[in-house]
Amino acid sequence: MAAELPVPRCSVSCYDDCVLPPAKLTGRALADDPIAKMGTLVRYPRGAEIFGQDQPAEYLYQVVTGAVRTFRILTDGRRQICAFHLPGDYFGLEPGDQHASYAFAISDVQAIVTERELVARRADRRRDVAKQLLVIRGKEIQNLQDQTLLLTKTAEERIAWFILQMARRTTSSSTVSLPMPRRDIADYLGVTVETISRTLGQLESAGWIESMSPRQIQLKNQAALIRLVS
Amino acid sequence: MAAELPVPRCSVSCYDDCVLPPAKLTGRALADDPIAKMGTLVRYPRGAEIFGQDQPAEYLYQVVTGAVRTFRILTDGRRQICAFHLPGDYFGLEPGDQHASYAFAISDVQAIVTERELVARRADRRRDVAKQLLVIRGKEIQNLQDQTLLLTKTAEERIAWFILQMARRTTSSSTVSLPMPRRDIADYLGVTVETISRTLGQLESAGWIESMSPRQIQLKNQAALIRLVS
């Protein structure tokens, strides 16, 4: 619904304390990854467009630091968030040779960018590269299946699920950071920002979470949230 | 919601006239397909379980005749239809090595069944096989993305979209066959059977479709339906 910022904003943000832990370039995640090694590190300022819908899909991306949203604009003008990509996540590997979605940097982002052509050629020779491509798509399928299940549930269940997922994907502490604005969460979960706000209020009244700031919440009763999403 | 039939029913069905055109084994679809050639043709009677959730995913399937539903049972007892598989469609290629869903034959089904192990080994050597696996997953991703978009729309839009998709995937004539019961459509679109029934009634009142029988409808104004899903 909301138009994307046409111009990247490079100013220091008040939200910069909501940083997510960077994927460790030297850790298991990337060391075992035959594709990431082939790419180069690129920086995108907050709000920057990484690629646009219908553009040729020339590159494959992996987030190192920051957060990325991919989304589609529907014919009725509504916006559907496809996914949030956090450190370690791949994005940009489209089924076709054109991007089916936009990708924007939610915060300042560092990403490993690899030529698709290069990956494809390498996959022809090396089994591990070909297998890695299949794995990336497999994870994407699982995410989409989760999202599909989610969209048949109530707003309360969706939001609880989202908080738990963000907790799992970011820090393991009880403090969950939501680097994206409410509008993004709403368009991802298929509810309105008002419903997000009201439901978070209910969860806080129940004593299950505590809102430190709009983008920083604390889990007070994780078990209850898990029971909610059953 | 409704429990699956525990025992395959082999009797001739009243709905057997709702047959879908078989994928042509000699046609382009399968002749170009390096995987289908490796498998064997298997028949499943209507209502038969093809595989179950959490079972080891040993085979890859391609529908030749009939229709298959894959679905998951949620912890709250609800049932989520993942997809309907019609002649030419692949199913059973899970991200992990266990099936994430059940697969049942909606009508009598013939399918080409191929060992996953065999496909995997072949993919290690032959580029076209590896690429075909990627293509299968790519199509699955597109279907899931479509379903995701769908679940954010109104019941009327979902049902119109479903009719149009079934029209596109089955015969090209104006007669659309819906081989699955209302309950399946409901669990796929995330609405109730009552809403399906009522909305079909509305579309018929509007003169956009005409119901020949519960499982056979005729498109009277395809343009209007397309405009509805925009």
Place this chain on the structure above:
DNA sequence: CGAGTCTTTGAGGGGAGTCAATTCGTGTGG
């Protein structure tokens, strides 16, 4: 023909959307 399932139709209630106003938080300019 009769049991059972599938589908349709009806009445009523609730969850989430819409519209609108207020508060909060941030960045800007004096």
Place this chain on the structure above:
DNA sequence: CCACACGAATTGACTCCCCTCAAAGACTCG
């Protein structure tokens, strides 16, 4: 350093679409 401007987020009142519950037809199949 403080006041103001602007968007983000929250809160409130009202409406409506769809679900729930219930019952009656339609169609198979034994």
